[in-house]
Amino acid sequence: MQIALTAKIQLNMHNLNNERAEEIRRVPVLYKVKDKEGKGAYKLVEEAVAISGVMLKHYHFANMVEFLQNNNGKLCLICSRREAIRVPSKEIKKEDLANWLGIKENDKLLEDYTKIIWNKGEDEIIKNCAGEDVHGFLRPNPPLRRESLIKFSWMLPTYINELEDFGTPTPFTVLQHTRNIRNIPEKISTELKQMQMPYPRAYGSGVFAFSSIADLGKVGYSFTSKNVVLEEEERVLRRKAIILGYVPLVSGLAGASLARALPSVKIMELICVVVMDTPVSIPAPTSPIYDDYYPDLVNIYKGFANLTKAKVKIFSYGFQDKLDEIVELVNEPFDVFIKALKFFNLE
Numbered sequence: 471m472q473i474a475l476t477a478k479i480q481l482n483m484h485n486l487n488n489e490r491a492e493e494i495r496r497v498p499v500l501y502k503v504k505d506k507e508g509k510g511a512y513k514l515v516e517e518a519v520a521i522s523g524v525m526l527k528h529y530h531f532a533n534m535v536e537f538l539q540n541n542n543g544k545l546c547l548i549c550s551r552r553e554a555i556r557v558p559s560k561e562i563k564k565e566d567l568a569n570w571l572g573i574k575e576n577d578k579l580l581e582d583y584t585k586i587i588w589n590k591g592e593d594e595i596i597k598n599c600a601g602e603d604v605h606g607f608l609r610p611n612p613p614l615r616r617e618s619l620i621k622f623s624w625m626l627p628t629y630i631n632e633l634e635d636f637g638t639p640t641p642f643t644v645l646q647h648t649r650n651i652r653n654i655p656e657k658i659s660t661e662l663k664q665m666q667m668p669y670p671r672a673y674g675s676g677v678f679a680f681s682s683i684a685d686l687g688k689v690g691y692s693f694t695s696k697n698v699v700l701e702e703e704e705r706v707l708r709r710k711a712i713i714l715g716y717v718p719l720v721s722g723l724a725g726a727s728l729a730r731a732l733p734s735v736k737i738m739e740l741i742c743v744v745v746m747d748t749p750v751s752i753p754a755p756t757s758p759i760y761d762d763y764y765p766d767l768v769n770i771y772k773g774f775a776n777l778t779k780a781k782v783k784i785f786s787y788g789f790q791d792k793l794d795e796i797v798e799l800v801n802e803p804f805d806v807f808i809k810a811l812k813f814f815n816l817e
């Protein structure tokens with residue numbers, strides 16, 4: 471029971487300064503483009519504006535937790551704060567944890583949490599919290615790790631040949647903003663003066679895309695004991711949370727400064743691949759950053775179905791052509807998720 475997702479979205483004025491202050495993420499990306507004779511050629515864009523997979527995964531985690539909180543899902547003390555951080559090491563004093571969490575050191579919730587997280591194995595930890603189950607964890611001491619069941623690419627700009635005439639396929643700009651104080655008395659502390667300092671923000675615009683895969687079948691499955699440790703009802707809820715966690719992401723909601731730079735978004739193309747009865751992990755989908763990704767993606771999963779005899783369906787939004795029997799075209803963007811929930815019996 472596995473799922474793959476690709477999203478192609480148009481974003482204008484997205485604040486991409488999202489992990490370090492005042493830094494816009496720019497990374498090398500290789501594209502295949504048409505040269506002047508109309509033939510294919512590779513082009514390396516050395517500084518393509520991008521949003522990291524770390525950021526996408528974090529926001530998926532937060533969306534998933536939001537859904538689970540609204541539906542009585544099991545979450546630990548830390549995940550329910552929507553802060554995706556490492557499992558705290560045993561070396562950290564309980565007093566420090568209590569201080570950070572704003573609770574008493576002998577709080578029962580903290581007692582229960584540390585009892586599990588410091589002393590128990592994978593079975594108990596994933597039973598206790600959907601965060602550790604789905605998004606994985608790493609415990610330094612005693613050492614234990616669970617790989618994330620969900621994986622994300624970076625959100626990268628697609629290369630559009632026509633746009634090259636404007637100079638760069640991934641334009642961005644740094645703008646100054648100012649906070650204003652109406653009148654500043656002459657004798658005033660520097661700190662107060664600084665309250666109205668100008669500050670820069672970086673913004674990017676373009677057609678962006680990301681992809682993700684998730685293994686819904688391993689939800690509630692302990693790799694250590696090779697057992698399913700959850701009730702079916704809780705597994706269903708967590709699987710649903712994985713799929714619904716994607717929803718805000720496909721409208722570009724990831725990153726800093728959303729309060730002042732909610733990206734001007736248009737969802738262009740969404741593809742959701744659903745797979746049942748597969749003996750191996752599914753391949754990652756072809757990324758929409760490439761021009762001809764759609765037929766390529768369909769061929770990959772068609773080939774995968776032939777190879778493994780897995781049951782595969784592809785729900786596509788934004789396309790006119792079915793290309794193959796395993797594809798179903800949908801008219802509304804979120805139909806891809808509705809169909810996926812139905813396919814897995816998670817409604």
Ligand SMILES: [Zn+2]
Pocket residue numbers: 545546547548549550599600601602
């Ligand atoms: Zn947790």
